Amino acid sequence: MVRIAGTSEEVELSSGATCRDVLSRALSKKRLKEVVACRCQDQLLDLGSRLDQDCQSLEPVVMTSEDGLKVLRHSAAHVMAEAVKTLFPTAKVTIGPDIESGYYYDFDFERPFTPEDLEKIEARMAESVAADHPFERMVVSRDEAKRIFLDMNETYKLEILEDLDEDSVSLYRHGDFVDLCRGPHLPSTGFLKAFKLTSVAGAYWRGDENRPMLQRIYGTAFATPKDLKKYLAQLEEAKKRDHRKLGVQLDLxxxxxxxxxxxxxxxxxxxxxxxxxxxxxxxxxxxxxxxxxxxPQILRRELWEKSGHYDNYRENMYFTDIEEQSYGIKxxxxxxxxxxxxxxxxxxxxxxxxxxxxxxxxxxxxxxxxxxxxxxxxxxxxxxxxxxxxxxxxxxxxxxxxxxxxxxxxxxxxxxxxxxxxxxxxxxxxxxxxxxxxxxxxxxxxxxxxxxxxxxxxxxxxxxxxxxxxxxxxxxxxxxxxxxxxxxxxxxxxxxxxxxxxxxxxxxxxxxxxxxxxxxxxxxxxxxAGAFPVWLSPVQARVMSITDAQKEYVQKCLQKLRKAGIRVDADIRNEKLGFKVREAQLEKIPFVLVAGEKEIDSSGLNVRLRGGKNLGMKTIQEVIELIYEEMDEPFKKGGMSYRYLY
CATH class of the missing domain: 3.30.930.10 (Bira Bifunctional Protein; Domain 2)
Incomplete structure (x- = not known):
């Protein structure tokens, strides 16, 4: 008997029964349509896999689950490889695993893939999805697999086969595309409803810089278009937050x-x-x-040998010789x-x-x-x-x-x-x-x-x-x-x-x-997104003048704020106030402190936050206390004040 995980059902396991056969006797037709694979004990299987008598528990795998997304994304990698081979027949395929939030496939091709190529590949993938080709698993001898990939001139697959110590291997076919793969896969390409190719990067074959440089096409796939849309929006937000871009913008x-x-x-x-x-x-x-x-920065090589770093970590270390003695940079x-x-x-x-x-x-x-x-x-x-x-x-x-x-x-x-x-x-x-x-x-x-x-x-x-x-x-x-x-x-x-x-x-x-x-x-x-909390901001406040008449007052405010331990600078350029405020906001400065004639008369400053909110007129001491309060806020949970750092 096989227990069906997540239900109270037990099904008698007949000879030659597949995952689909067993699950169809325990699940409703509606529920069965959501299942894309199954898990028997610790093994993830295709729905068409035959079960042996040792299978005591069978878990249906739906596409929205972690296992289901793995199967979905690995299947998407195969569909992408099929599209590339159809559009660019001289490209050679290597490996195409699922990864967190997506998948990739590495190709050996004579020229770089372009954004226009990715659009064509996506369109060809959509054709394969519409055709709803079933994923078929074939178990063949290793020699037979070699013959198949030799006929296809897929040299990287032949190299992988040479390294396998197995008499038989599994291949997967959908449409006219055949790949060496352990699986499992979706029942058919039609299950792939929400996918997107995201980028191309270089990658050495098997991570070895002495081997050929390949082209790695990255993609992602989700169970629903809504999930894909949410993820792509997140990618766009991530691009805006890219620390390399912000590092230049903020001069860090x-x-x-x-x-x-x-x-x-x-x-x-x-x-x-x-x-x-x-x-x-x-x-x-x-x-x-x-x-x-x-x-010290460097220590004798003998010490690294004694610790085991030389034998186990040497490839990640730098070494230098001093007076015929070898040293390792730590x-x-x-x-x-x-x-x-x-x-x-x-x-x-x-x-x-x-x-x-x-x-x-x-x-x-x-x-x-x-x-x-x-x-x-x-x-x-x-x-x-x-x-x-x-x-x-x-x-x-x-x-x-x-x-x-x-x-x-x-x-x-x-x-x-x-x-x-x-x-x-x-x-x-x-x-x-x-x-x-x-x-x-x-x-x-x-x-x-x-x-x-x-x-x-x-x-x-x-x-x-x-x-x-x-x-x-x-x-x-x-x-x-x-x-x-x-x-x-x-x-x-x-x-x-x-x-x-x-x-x-x-x-x-x-x-x-x-x-x-x-x-x-x-x-x-x-x-x-570059907008550091006040305690961590390199510039916590900027004092700016409206006209040249406030220059002297701005300098006095600057001295008082610095004396209070606040990281502050000044903008007394003869520019429009709106321009200067906008620049401060782009630099993610938490507080913009504006000095005009009214502020001088009141011995205060007009306070604006980097988000755009205007707090109005504050005295210098009120400004200091306001900034102190914002600096302390993250530390309150631990019963501390930021000022303990000083």
Whole structure:
């Protein structure tokens, strides 16, 4: 008998029965029309897949579900590939997976695809959808598959087949298009009602810069036109918020080919925002019992070999030779922190020790993945390493997670949490990995926090908690992380003297709160669309004159506001007031303070907000208190004032 998930039905499983056969006996015709695939235990299947006797539970998959969207988008990738091959027969196909919010397919073609090409491809896809071709699964021998793709001159498919250690493989056909694929797929192309091609980018075959450069066409697909329309509107909003565009508009940072790719250059306003963030971080860490430390930028290669970085992370590092000695430029700060710990004997009474460093690090990222501030080669981490006794581990993890929660609340971020487990390339014993993974999971349970598991994505030395924040558009960004490490303290022979007088091994927690300052700033720019909260704005207020007669008064107001600790500048140009106000709004300055003859007579200023609201006349002291109030607002939830930073 097969139990149908989500119902009270059980269906007898006959020999050769398909998913569709079984579901049709348990679901209404109306409900069955909504089903595009099924899940048997942990396996996602086509509706036409035959079930074996081991299938005890069958879950219908509708298109609006997470699994349903995966099937929909992967099917859309096949329809797109069919369209490309029809319009451009010499193009060679490679791979076309579904991804978050969409799909892509990589092609080898002699010229770049143009926006006009994308329109033609979309139109051809619509023809395939209208034809309602069924997706047919065929299982053939690997040799037969090679023959098929050799006849089609699909060399990339042949390479994939060479790497497969399987006697038989599955192919999918819709219309005249055949592809190598594990599936599953929609019942037919007619189910694809809402799709859009979004962009073209370059991508190396198999991510190897020494292999051919391919063209990657991105697209998206949704269950309904309404969902697609909503997503496309979100994409348009994301373009407006692009931190690379706003970074130039607001004069925050730039990149220069002369300096090198992935090396951001911060202009005065951008550097000031960084400084405000870093000052906040230092104060918060000192308040929570951390000690500020600083390590060197380069360390001997032998040290990186000892830690395991040389074997497991070498391709992401830079090395240099000094006096015939090899040094590694640090991609992480943990080694120096362990050397600080090891510089003297430690007692159980000394622990926990919490070392914090705003550490500049360098990582060799391939040029193809560099992306504004979000993916750079040089960045600063708000890095800390906590060395504690095993009995203190749980409390320390909980304390870090609470720290993350407080900071995310300050910036107005929602977030999701996942635990990433042991990767294939790693060091340490299974027992230590199990202890570390269990400790992270238990801490989250103690806090009553839900989390998902991300198998195989931990650091090479330990599992981790990853916090993925959600910005104003609902996009997810990886920032905070907590990594639990029993291995490096062993490798560096770190110990403390216990209450029993014996040597004991500490546990090390690696953690960041914001992560890379550069990346976090890029996320903040897009989250706030450049309109930073008042406490973080590089210019909080601008005082402007109406005519030359107010120049002297504007300067007096400027001095009073600066003396009060407000970041303010002046605009006394001989321009129309409306023009100057508009410029300040484009620069996202929170307060525009206008001085005319009436304001001079009243010893005040006319206050306008960047959103356009006019608050009218205020005295200088009232303006100061108003700005203070806005600066303090995000901190109130934590029972603090922004001014504690000073």
């Amino acid at each position: 940072f730039s990149f220069s080919e002369e300096a090198g790719p992935g090396m951001p250059i911060f202009h005065p306003k951008g550097a000031l925002i960084r400084t405000i963030l870093e000052d906040f971080e230092r104060k918060e860490h000192l308040r929570r019992g951390y000690q500020i430390v600083q390590g 991609p992480m700060n943990c080694l120096s922190h362990m050397l600080i710990y090891r510089s003297r004997r430690r007692s159980y009474r000394d622990l926990p020790l919490r070392y914090f460093e705003l550490g500049r690090v360098h990582r060799h990222e391939k040029s193809g993945v560099l992306h504004g501030l979000l993916r750079v080669r040089e960045f600063t981490q708000d890095d800390a390493h906590i060395l504690c006794r095993p009995d203190q581990l749980q409390d320390e993890i909980i304390s870090i997670v609470k720290f993350v929660q407080d900071v995310m609340d300050l910036f107005g971020f929602d977030y999701e949490i996942e635990i990433s487990t042991r990767p294939e390339k790693s060091i340490g014993s299974d027992a230590d990995w199990d202890r570390a993974t269990n400790a992270l999971g238990q801490a989250l349970k103690d806090l009553g926090l839900d989390y998902s598991v991300n198998p195989g994505d931990g650091a090479f030395y330990g599992p981790k908690i990853d916090v993925k924040l959600k910005d104003a558009l609902g996009r997810k960004w990886q920032c905070a992380t907590v990594q639990c490490d029993f291995t490096l303290p062993e490798r560096f022979d770190l110990f403390y003297t216990g209450e029993d007088g014996q040597r004991h091994r500490p546990v090390m927690l690696h953690r960041v709160i914001l992560g890379a300052i550069e990346r976090f700033l890029g996320v903040l720019i897009e989250h706030y």
